[in-house]
Amino acid sequence: MATREACGKALAELIVENEKIVVLDADLTKSTKTIEAKKACPKRHFNMGIAEGNMMGVAAGLAASGKIVYASSFAMFASGRAYEQIRNSICYSNLNVKICATHAGISVGEDGASHQCNEDIGLMRVIPNMKVFQPCDAIETKAIIKAISEIEGPCYVRLGRSKVEDVFDESYRFEYGKGRIIRKGKKVCIIASGMMVQEAMKVGELLGKEGIEPTIVNIATIKPIDEKLLIEMAKTHEYIVTCEEHSIINGLGSAVCEVLAPYRLCKVIRIGIEDVFGESGSTAELFDKYGLSADKIAESIIRLL
Structure with a gap:
């Protein structure tokens, strides 16, 4: 399973379990797999259109109002187009916005250089208050997506397009900050x-x-x-x-x-x-x-x- 698919499944479970969870997407609902959260709870899933900066601003506002916001787009757009809003609106105020960026790295393949984001970890980890995660398989992805709902402040999760083999089994337990x-x-x-x-x-x-x-x-x-x-x-x-x-x-x-x-x-x-x-x-x-x-x-x- 691709890590983006595992993210979608985890969000679908979270949005039902926790009424504070809100999911935003930038017109890529099917590709990022947040459509799973939309199916589970359509009233708390919002398609913000091709407007990533605005999506992050809305995410900041919702988080400032007490929500836990998961905002998703391709890594190229989530980290690049919306960088200023992430820095100034989300991280500066240390808000509970969890950015789930899919289609990262060169494994996007045929989409080419314009969509192959090889810089996003660097962009995100340099911002104060931001936490950065990159799971290796579906099991670790689900664990991280759920764990960050309880980690205070902004988080960036880097996810892939391609299907990957499992590294871990169901006994896996994620430990924040631990290799x-x-x-x-x-x-x-x-x-x-x-x-x-x-x-x-x-x-x-x-x-x-x-x-x-x-x-x-x-x-x-x-x-x-x-x-x-x-x-x-x-x-x-x-x-x-x-x-x-x-x-x-x-x-x-x-x-x-x-x-x-x-x-x-x-x-x-x-x-x-x-x-x-x-x-x-x-x-x-x-x-x-x-x-x-x-x-x-x-x-x-x-x-x-």
Whole structure:
């Protein structure tokens, strides 16, 4: 299941369970899957049209009136077009607006560079009061969407268009601000977020054939990031490799480096989108071209070692 689909299902449950929940969408109800919330409770779902800035302003007003507002659009529009309203109307006042941004990263594929938002994590995590999340599968997505209804202040959840394999089972419990070790190894620690967690797990299998057993860590909360876990990984590994479907500028890799730079404990290598725009193509083709496929990541780690 795609994480955007899981988000829609979670919102449909939340809007029935909590009468404070209001869902807004910017004319992409079917694509973002907030249509599920509309079906469950049409009186508290509002299509704001192609007016993302206005949607965020309305979200701020509703939140200031005591509502918990989930506002959704594509990542390109949610983080880009509405940036000023998010900063000044939502974050400055520390309001309960939860931005669920779908179709993030180059996995949007054939839609091309205009819709492939590789900058949104950086835009959002730099704003004071904003919390940033990126779940890796449907189960983690549902848990995060529900958890942020109880986290005070603005939140940004980065979601994908493509279907992804499950990493976790129903026993999974989300811990705010905590990373999770998926596989324990030695020497190399791969830190990933979103659908790159699945790629990292494939990398682990490929490296295992070469006699390399990497540790794999899932970071679902990018801000505030799990500093304690990162420092522990840096102390117990020679190399940390960050993998993200985002620009290496001000994304997950940058966040990890910001934590570890003062300690100089190990070498950190960032794998992600270089300082370039994407292009049209299938997800598999683009992941391979930009070095995000399991094969390409494994090659990079083998060269590093």
